[in-house]
Amino acid sequence: MADPYAQSGEFVDVLSREAWLALRPPVVTALSRARPERGPIADIGAGTGLGTMVVAATLPTAEVVAVEPSPILRAALLTRLAGDDLARRVTVQAADIAGMVLPDRLGGVLAVNMIGHLAPDQRRAFWADLRPRLAPDAPLIVNVQPPPTPVTVPETPFTSVPVGRRTYQGSGAARPAGPESVIWTMRYRVLAEDGAVERDLVVDYHWYVLSVRELLDELGAAGYTAAVIDMDVLAATPA
Template sequence: MSDEYAISGEYLHLLSEPAWQALRTPVTKALGGAVGEATLLDVGAGTGLGTEVLAAAVPDTDVVAVEPSPVLRAVLLSRMAAQPDLRQRVTVVAADALGADLPARLGAVLAMNMIGHLDPDGRRTFLRRIAERLAPGAPLVLNLQPPAEPTPVPFSVFGTVPVGRHTYEGGGSAEPSGPDTVTWRMRYRVLDADGTVLHEDHADYRWHVTPAEVLLADLAEAGLTGEVGPLDVVRAVRRS
């Protein structure tokens, strides 16, 4: 399987940190009701920014972090292993959302910034797999990401982060590429102190747009009741 994040993997962690500073509070709130006696799961864990929030929200509980990209998994594994508490608790699994061997009972599930990687059938299968295993009252936490329709998104710079004398910059644009997909064209740059572009990378990936009403309907079909909260964080629990 090719690694969709082979190019962006160098930049993703650094450029995702500011977004996760904003997400930490709504995601922690959405994780309320997690069941500490069952395993916690982060699907498409990336470099572990959400895994850390999940582990902090439910202390002393085992966490499984599923991540298909080798380059992101290397960052994830290194970061988890560098923190004594997480080194004990977090098991990193090389698999994707549909192929991963999931624990029988889940105390909370995080799937942030990843649902658009799944096509509609894959999304529904994934939600059913989670719903079957979620403990009563335990939350599945995921999010909506723009665009909600397959419309063009003009180029913009998403963020810049200085490290040493270099500044890392990430930006992108999207074009419709199917009835429910856009293709994001990401641009990553490394700038010198005087603004000279030292390095530029591009990465394209396909994203299945998922409007709120479609996601909520898919959650309902899987037996889950979902609610959209601040920063488009979605919390779903099993219907009782």
């Protein structure tokens, strides 16, 4: 599998932190139903570990399995864990959903900011794979990101983060790419103190679109009871 973050991985953590400030409350709410005593919590497409940290902090006794296929994001994830107390209970798997090896029993699953990477058939196979592994009442926590349908999204600034004497900026625009996907063209910029653009990286990502309604229906058809918590974050439990 080609790594869509091979070029942009450097910028993912710094530019995702603000989004995680908003995602954290609904994810914490959903994690209140996790069953860490019944099995590990899997963070699938864990990226640099921003969600992994929320799981670990919310469930201080939980074992966590963080699945991450991108070498550059996995390096950031490992840097976050190594030398920390978290290294005792977070295991990193260098795999994607096709290659991951999950335990038979899971106390919960996090699949945040990643579902658009999966084609509809992969997504449905993913729900089917997870369902029998989830302990009774344990949540699959998943979110959708815009757009919900394949439409054009004009260039939109997402975030701007000062680090030292530089400012890191992320922006993006999307265009339709067929009946169920878009191409997001993301722009990553590093600005010098005088505002001059020092670095400018543009990367395209293929992204499968899905509305909250479609996700609820799809999870229902896959044998889950699903509900929206907030911020387009859903919690689904085996029905």
